[in-house]
Amino acid sequence: MHLDHSEAFPRQHTHSAEALRPDGNRRALRVGLGGPVGSGKTATVAALCRTLRDRWCIAAVTNDIYTREDAEYLLREAVLPPERITAVETGACPHTAIRDDISANLEAVEHLEETLHPLDLVLVESGGDNLTATFSKGLVDVQIFIIDVSSGDDIPRKGGPGITGADLLVINKTDLAPYVGADLDTMALDAARQRGKLPVLFTNLTSDDGIRDVADWVTAHLTQWHATAGAL
Incomplete structure (x- = not known):
């Protein structure tokens, strides 16, 4: 396991989202997961890994500012x-490492591809951030933004790039709604107003099958990714 990006991933400035590896083979689909602190990003990564690992070859990159907690949890x-x-220790605001200077994350992803090839899927989890967190298209192919009901049912209405522009919005911890006074119907309506036709899914990771809809969404993108490989 490589945890210190400053030693394991010397800066190569290979900012690239090319779909093919240097050897001409299709690289892994890269899915970014962002959202505020405590929304359930790491738990979502863990649940996706458990659900998809028997069918697909998966790797994960986590981001924390000064710790390695998320990677250690997955371990x-x-x-x-x-x-x-x-794990990547960003040393700065988390969105910087996924949107502005993506060198450390990109090199971590490329290192996994080189050492574990062939990979089907790399999950890149952002450190906890606010509603402005978005991923560079040079780093990931699609992005999931995760919020949770305990932060208030007005969060979808407040918008922000993560909520309005992510390929998938996940509203997590629906099991807590009765205890925090959150109205899930209101959240669904506000999310639809903000996102138009972009999908919104509700999750409860305490349920045995609570990640299924998100896993199916990722699987659909993986299937499409591999289906278009021959056209490149």
């Missing part, structure tokens, strides 16, 4: 073999 939960989990 403790044994959601993937240790060599498939990498």
Whole structure:
């Protein structure tokens, strides 16, 4: 497992979202997961790994400012073999490392591709951020933005680039709605107003099958990714 990007991933400035690897093979689909602190990003990554790992070859990159907590959680939960989990310590606002200077994350992803090839899917989890967090298209192919009901049912209405522009909005922790006074119907309507036709899914990761809809969404993108490989 590679945790210190300053040693493992020397800066190569390879900012690229090319769909093909240097050897001409299709690279892995890269899915970014962002959202505020405590919204359930790491738990979502873990649940996706558990659900998809028997069908697809997966790796994960986590981001924290000064710690390695998220990667260590995934390791403790044994959601993937240790060599498939990498941590990046951003040392700055999390959105900087996923949107502005993506060098450390991109090099981490490319290192996983080189050492574990072939990979089907790389999950890139942002450090906890606010509603402005978005991923560079040079780093990920699609992005999921995660909020939770305990932060208030007015969060979708407040908007922000993560809510309005992510390929998928996930509203997590629906099991807490009765305890925090959150109206899920209101959240669904406000999210639809903000996002138009872009999809919104509700999740409850305490349920045995609570990640299924998100896993199906990722699987659809993976299937399409591989189906178009021959056209490149």
